[in-house]
Amino acid sequence: QITLKESGPTLVKPTQTLTLTCTFSGFSLSTSGVGVGWIRQPPGKALEWLALIYWDDDKRYSPSLKSRLTITKDTSKNQVVLTMTNMDPVDTATYYCAHGGYVEMATTKWAFDYWGQGTLVTVSS
């Protein structure tokens, strides 16, 4: 079965760079049509999509955060890494990674169907 788990620091200081790792099993990120995304959720607030990396190494970023984000994959280790620079207290959130894929043949309809448990990152001095 597909599982994902996020790891990384629970506390970062303002201006620091956050590095989160998503370690997954049950699928290969070299399989066509598959991707891993990052989504965050500030306490008590809504979900916000951050980034996605596709099986072919294509990448998409949220336009509002694009300058601060980098997503990479290590297919041999079954890991996806997200870095976010210049962290601020407003970036305090639970960060999720999720497996996604095309859900309808011959379209680009996409959904995130398996999620990690999430990791809470607090930004504070």
Place this chain on the structure above:
Amino acid sequence: DIQMTQSPSSLSASVGDRVTITCRASQSISSYLNWYQQKPGKAPKLLIYAASSLQSGVPSRFSGSGSGTDFTLTISSLQPEDFATYYCQQSYSTPSPFTFGPGTKVDIK
């Protein structure tokens, strides 16, 4: 960028009630619309994809409809385990193809 809105933002309902949640996109997204359920302290769970297709393992009391800009999630008979927050998400546009709606919280009346 495409903006997603949901109504209502919250609702109170009783077990057995029929519940309808609406999601609206700021421009047409065809049927590139998913619905997720999130319970407190848990990760979201995919319920409906492509506007009306039921994800495997999801009870049939959940259904989705709509196309273009207006979409609906319906729970035909609310069960105790359905009290949660529901989010819609579009997967249509680039460069920001995965915008979520603000959520609708369903709690017990």
